Amino acid sequence: MGTSQADPRSGYCAATRTYHSVRAASPLPDPDLPLYLPEFVFSLLRSSSTASPTAALIDAPTGARIPFSVLPNYVRSLADFLAAASIRKGQTVLIISPNSIYVPVVDLAVLSLGAILTASNPASTVSEVSYQCRLSKPVFAFVHSSAAHLVPPSLPHPPVIIDSPDFLAIIQSDASCRDPKRSAQGSVGQAVSTGNQADTATILYSSGTTGPVKGVVSTHRNYIALVASLQMTRDPSRSPGVTLVTVPMFHIFGLFFIVNAIAVAETLVFMERFDMLTMLRSVERYRVSHIPASPPLLVALAKLEVVDRFDLSSLESVGSGGAALGKEVIDRFVSRFPNVSVVQGYGLTESTGAIAFTAGPEETARYGAVGKLLPHAEAKIVHPATGNPMPPNMKGELWLRSSTIMKGYLDNEKATSTTLDSEGWLKTGDLCYIDEDGFLFVVDRLKELIKYKGYQVAPVELEQLLQSHPEIADAAVIPYPDDEAGQIPMAFVVRQPKSNLSETQVMGFIAKQVAPYKKVRRVAFVNSIPKTASGKILRRDLIQQALQSSKSRL
Numbered sequence: 001m002g003t004s005q006a007d008p009r010s011g012y013c014a015a016t017r018t019y020h021s022v023r024a025a026s027p028l029p030d031p032d033l034p035l036y037l038p039e040f041v042f043s044l045l046r047s048s049s050t051a052s053p054t055a056a057l058i059d060a061p062t063g064a065r066i067p068f069s070v071l072p073n074y075v076r077s078l079a080d081f082l083a084a085a086s087i088r089k090g091q092t093v094l095i096i097s098p099n100s101i102y103v104p105v106v107d108l109a110v111l112s113l114g115a116i117l118t119a120s121n122p123a124s125t126v127s128e129v130s131y132q133c134r135l136s137k138p139v140f141a142f143v144h145s146s147a148a149h150l151v152p153p154s155l156p157h158p159p160v161i162i163d164s165p166d167f168l169a170i171i172q173s174d175a176s177c178r179d180p181k182r183s184a185q186g187s188v189g190q191a192v193s194t195g196n197q198a199d200t201a202t203i204l205y206s207s208g209t210t211g212p213v214k215g216v217v218s219t220h221r222n223y224i225a226l227v228a229s230l231q232m233t234r235d236p237s238r239s240p241g242v243t244l245v246t247v248p249m250f251h252i253f254g255l256f257f258i259v260n261a262i263a264v265a266e267t268l269v270f271m272e273r274f275d276m277l278t279m280l281r282s283v284e285r286y287r288v289s290h291i292p293a294s295p296p297l298l299v300a301l302a303k304l305e306v307v308d309r310f311d312l313s314s315l316e317s318v319g320s321g322g323a324a325l326g327k328e329v330i331d332r333f334v335s336r337f338p339n340v341s342v343v344q345g346y347g348l349t350e351s352t353g354a355i356a357f358t359a360g361p362e363e364t365a366r367y368g369a370v371g372k373l374l375p376h377a378e379a380k381i382v383h384p385a386t387g388n389p390m391p392p393n394m395k396g397e398l399w400l401r402s403s404t405i406m407k408g409y410l411d412n413e414k415a416t417s418t419t420l421d422s423e424g425w426l427k428t429g430d431l432c433y434i435d436e437d438g439f440l441f442v443v444d445r446l447k448e449l450i451k452y453k454g455y456q457v458a459p460v461e462l463e464q465l466l467q468s469h470p471e472i473a474d475a476a477v478i479p480y481p482d483d484e485a486g487q488i489p490m491a492f493v494v495r496q497p498k499s500n501l502s503e504t505q506v507m508g509f510i511a512k513q514v515a516p517y518k519k520v521r522r523v524a525f526v527n528s529i530p531k532t533a534s535g536k537i538l539r540r541d542l543i544q545q546a547l548q549s550s551k552s553r554l
Helices: 037-048 071-084 103-112 124-136 145-150 164-173 180-185 219-234 250-264 276-286 295-303 307-308 327-334 360-364 413-419 459-467 504-513 541-551
Strands: 018-020 055-059 063-065 093-096 116-120 138-143 200-205 215-219 241-247 266-270 289-293 315-322 341-348 352-356 369-373 378-382 396-401 427-435 440-445 450-452 455-457 471-481 487-493 522-525
Touching: 037 103, 037 219, 037 250, 037 522, 055 124, 063 071, 063 276, 071 103, 071 164, 093 103, 093 124, 093 455, 093 522, 103 250, 116 124, 124 145, 124 215, 138 219, 145 396, 164 522, 180 455, 200 219, 200 250, 200 307, 215 219, 215 250, 219 250, 241 250, 241 276, 250 266, 250 341, 250 352, 266 276, 276 307, 295 315, 295 471, 327 341, 341 360, 360 369, 360 396, 396 487, 413 427, 440 459, 450 487, 459 471, 459 487, 471 541, 504 522, 522 541
Parallel strands: 055 266, 093 116, 093 138, 116 200, 241 266, 241 289, 289 315, 315 341, 487 522
Antiparallel strands: 018 378, 055 063, 200 215, 341 352, 352 369, 369 440, 378 396, 396 427, 427 440, 450 455, 471 487
């Protein structure tokens, strides 16, 4: 993977037709070092903030908190409990819970034993969780009381309710919880010394936007490489901040936020369920400095009058992933919050989270870009028809190779071989390009491009324009079948409160800004846009809804 011939500006090597990260790199931990993710994370924490009394985890509504000084002891106590229940390396443990300060304790305890962590959305149906459990075969479960009905009765152990006094008694059972010296120096779990970084750490589930969910198998090495790479890009002079967690903990980005924040002694503030007013109150109360935000949330922050009732002066940055942000949305946000950076990023469950992001004012000012590759990452832009790798500013499918790329899909060799080639390249299915400065731009999902009379229309481009309209809260664009054109762009629009925006006005707004073949030719007004937990639009649900609505009118 030599980079000596790569252009230092773009990272592109003409000889191999491969892009290399232009970010400064330093060695990752030796892959043969016996090490599991929790021990690595806590070793970084100890080096940055030994036995800090600062809160690691805060519950937004109640103010309950877990300090850094006792977090390792809570993890160790829970790991000891699991070991006593005969949970061993290689066995799978399930967690089903909304966001909670206790989810990180469970995650780290399970991983410290070498057991495999799997997580389900508490909003799932019984059949959805049953399907996931048939894939991952958990032997133990932690569950929030609101989701207890989702746990399969066939598990060999009764589930532990994480919002119960019994759970608190377990994690607080070790007297060392009240001894900062031991908590700063003690090991975590009982299997760390024999940990193999190649061992499976998690089985999380792909978004399933185009088909049934797949179990993504990621290793401890994947996570360790991710955290280590992010350490390299962190400004060492920056003080630890406070992040309000708006992403779900059962998703890769939730777990990524947990381990990265703990490693650098950042405080995480949790809301069990997202609510705009609760979020605004939490930013004010806990002096939140960073919020991961979806495009609709940025739109709301930029447009809603209620925002002015709260002191948001502590905010330093908002991060966006899951969907691209348009220039108009960013401009509108920055005009209201001139001192807040808009940080964009790109990642997948299959890449163990973020693999590109913007860092610093210069990079965040590059509108439309989702950032530069993480240290140690490589990319190709492959022409969908010819299979040829493309130079800068040429569009094609993004392929990725990195120490953070998954092991494969659980018990699905066909899907694995289709997605991962023999040289370790992950085929993302995203239409992208990398410019002459090494910035990655995501155009759209290849499978979601609208084919209008031989032209290709990217739904994301139209969605960004729609989101810029002052009376539109959210929007999605789908291909709608048409006898003459093949497919036409159809928009689903969520109006702002009190708006009477019409179909004609929506179509006219877009028509003024795009080439004729990109015009929106049908509009439906809805109360919300269906999305995955990570914020990706479920277009297949909207397509089905559009087709059913059309049939019902016949």
